[in-house]
Amino acid sequence: MAALVGPDADGMLEVDGGAAVYWEQCGPSDGVPAVYLHGGPGGGLGTSQYRTRFDLSRTRVVGIDQRGCGRSVPHASDPQVSLSDNTTTQLIADLERVREHLSIDAWILNGASWGSTLALAYAQENPHRVLGIVLYAVTTTSRCEVDWVTEGMRAVFPEAWDRLASHAEAAGLGYRRGHGRLVQAYAHLMNSPDLAVREAASQEWALWEDTHISIGVGQFKRDTRWDDPRFRHAFVRLTTHYWSHDGFCDPPILEQMHRLEGIPGMLIHGRRDISSPAATPWELHRRWHGSTLRIDEGDGHGGTSMARSWRIANDALTSRIQH
Numbered sequence: 047m048a049a050l051v052g053p054d055a056d057g058m059l060e061v062d063g064g065a066a067v068y069w070e071q072c073g074p075s076d077g078v079p080a081v082y083l084h085g086g087p088g089g090g091l092g093t094s095q096y097r098t099r100f101d102l103s104r105t106r107v108v109g110i111d112q113r114g115c116g117r118s119v120p121h122a123s124d125p126q127v128s129l130s131d132n133t134t135t136q137l138i139a140d141l142e143r144v145r146e147h148l149s150i151d152a153w154i155l156n157g158a159s160w161g162s163t164l165a166l167a168y169a170q171e172n173p174h175r176v177l178g179i180v181l182y183a184v185t186t187t188s189r190c191e192v193d194w195v196t197e198g199m200r201a202v203f204p205e206a207w208d209r210l211a212s213h214a215e216a217a218g219l220g221y222r223r224g225h226g227r228l229v230q231a232y233a234h235l236m237n238s239p240d241l242a243v244r245e246a247a248s249q250e251w252a253l254w255e256d257t258h259i260s261i262g263v264g265q266f267k268r269d270t271r272w273d274d275p276r277f278r279h280a281f282v283r284l285t286t287h288y289w290s291h292d293g294f295c296d297p298p299i300l301e302q303m304h305r306l307e308g309i310p311g312m313l314i315h316g317r318r319d320i321s322s323p324a325a326t327p328w329e330l331h332r333r334w335h336g337s338t339l340r341i342d343e344g345d346g347h348g349g350t351s352m353a354r355s356w357r358i359a360n361d362a363l364t365s366r367i368q369h
Contacts, residue, residue, distance in 0.1 A: 050094055059147055061113065061140045063131040068117035069144050070109045072097055077106035078364045079150045085159030088284030090116030099356045105364055110144055112137055115280045123279040125237055125244065129287050134294040138168050145175065154363055155179045159347065163187040163293050170305040178363045179311040182356050183319060183347050184327040186300060187293025195321055196229045196289065199258055202320060206257040213250045233286035245275065248282040259347050261320045303333035310366065311337040312359040314352050316345035
């Protein structure tokens with residue numbers, strides 16, 4: 047893949063609570079506005095490969111490092127940084143601040159994995175600011191989804207899950223499998239003032255992530271981003287923080303799908319996505335009139351075929367808006 051050129055514009059924008067979020071923009075200023083919402087929580091924009099999913103000759107694409115991760119500050123890898131104001135409600139407010147700063151009236155929402163949850167939550171809160179929605183590896187971060195990925199998947203990966211749970215049991219927090227939620231135990235570990243505790247917990251969580259993502263990829267593959275402890279600590283701390291609070295989505299997203307009436311949407315999901323089973327996008331599609339669901343039979347939680355569908359969906363939606 048060819049190296050990406052830098053953004054046409056970027057900056058740091060002050061938001062509530064003394065934080066600042068990083069934003070970047072590519073494409074013509076008069077193009078159809080679109081915003082990309084990354085996964086995680088805490089995944090960040092990384093090398094900005096998301097830009098390849100858009101026609102940058104006619105789309106004005108905005109990317110944002112959500113608060114606490116990437117280039118945004120303060121960084122969640124520091125346990126002294128409070129997460130009390132790092133909630134979905136606050137992320138939505140941050141998005142609105144960026145939209146207003148860039149003088150965008152309404153935009154297409156693109157969300158990948160956790161970003162699809164954030165996109166749906168934003169759209170339900172601000173439907174008049176949404177031109178359309180494209181979701182990839184779809185999640186709503188409901189209690190049942192979180193419990194599946196942290197507990198239920200022990201039926202698929204019993205040895206890997208045993209290692210994950212055993213680490214939490216040995217930590218002396220009072221957690222025992224069958225008593226309490228594993229995700230909450232790891233959230234506690236990632237808030238420890240002891241660096242060694244956070245390092246060990248983040249390594250175990252990263253191994254579990256790589257394990258369950260491996261289905262659909264074809265083999266176990268370590269995510270090289272874990273080599274950066276700053277990234278790893280922020281990712282695991284933010285993920286366990288959001289997951290232990292059911293994504294801070296109250297009421298749950300599925301109960302508010304009527305708020306998206308009239309908004310076009312494309313849901314792209316892998317049949318082999320065991321991390322986020324296809325039941326979630328199917329139920330969203332059933333409740334969202336005007337949505338289209340594409341299940342890719344060969345991919346898992348992402349993949350090359352799904353990425354092509356993502357680009358096609360954006361092109362189609364951009365053309366629809368232009369005409």
